[in-house]
Structures are given as structure tokens and as C-alpha cells.
Amino acid sequence: MDKVIIVIGAAAVVCFILWWFFGKRKTTEMEANMSDRSQEVTVTVKGGYTPNTVVLKQGVPAKIVFDRKDPSGCFNEVVFPDFGIHETLPVNELYPIKIDTSKPGEYQYACGMNMFHGKVVIK
Ligand SMILES: [Cu+2]
Known part of the structure; x- marks a missing residue:
């Protein structure tokens, strides 16, 4: 049990450091690629989520592919x-x-500690 708390605590500290140094409040937006009856967009996870806003079309099955x-x-x-x-x-x-x-x-979506954020816009 103690070990779990330490692991979570350490991850939270790392998260905070990353957020402090790399979590620039810059907005990058990308629309999903439409293919036949579905849409897909890739989000790179590296010191944050890039792009941090993805735009999806309403009513079309969608996938966000996380590339961590x-x-x-x-x-x-x-x-x-x-x-x-x-x-x-x-x-x-x-x-x-x-x-x-x-x-x-x-x-909105976020990392497990709710520090890094991304956004999905459906319209
Ligand atoms: Cu985090």
C-alpha cells in the first residue's frame, strides 16, 4: 500500500515538473482525417498533448489515436x-x-493527475 502511494506521489511530482517547464499554454488545433464513414486523428503525447485540440465531425464514428x-x-x-x-x-x-x-x-481530457489537458471539439 505504501509503495503504491510513493509511486503515485513520484508520478505526480514528475507530472508537475513537466507541466511547469513544458506545459506551454499554446493552442494547436487539428481536424480529424475523414475516410469512408469514419474519422481519425493522431495525438502525440510528449510533454503534453499535440495537437491539444482536435476537431471531430458530429455523428461520424471517431477514433483518437494516442501516440505516447x-x-x-x-x-x-x-x-x-x-x-x-x-x-x-x-x-x-x-x-x-x-x-x-x-x-x-x-x-476536455487530461492526464491521470488532471494536469495536462487536451480538448475534443465535436461539431
Ligand atoms: Cu500527469
Whole structure:
């Protein structure tokens, strides 16, 4: 139990350091690539989420493919509270997450400690 707390605490410290130095509040936006009846966009995870805003078309099945290059514990998890998604991201592996695009709006997601943020815009 103690070990778990230490691991989580250490990851939170790393997260904070990364956020402090690299978490520039710059907005980068990208639209998903449309293919036949689906859309997909890749988000690189390295000192943050790039692009940090992805735009999806409403009603078209969508996948956000996370490309995690950052091994720090900060990015172990990605959380989309609005969609009930809480996933563990593998390092150096593409990891697709399906997004429900039925309702338009802006949805935030974050790392497991809610420090680095990204946004999904459905319209
Ligand atoms: Cu974090």
C-alpha cells in the first residue's frame, strides 16, 4: 500500500515538473482525417498533448489515436470524464480510443493527475 502511494506521489511530482517547464499554454488545433464513414486523428503525447485540440465531425464514428512517446508516469493514463473513458496508454505504441460523436460540444481530457489537458471539439 505504501509503495503504491510513493509511486503515485513520484508520478505526480514528475507530472508537475513537466507541466511547469513544458506545459506551454499554446493552442494547436487539428481536424480529424475523414475516410469512408469514419474519422481519425493522431495525438502525440510528449510533454503534453499535440495537437491539444482536435476537431471531430458530429455523428461520424471517431477514433483518437494516442501516440505516447513520453515514458514519464504522468502520461500513464488518459481520462475523458465526459465519456467515462479512463485508459492506460502504452509507450511507443499507437493506442486508439473511440469517441462518441453523437453530441456536439467541447470536451476536455487530461492526464491521470488532471494536469495536462487536451480538448475534443465535436461539431
Ligand atoms: Cu500527469
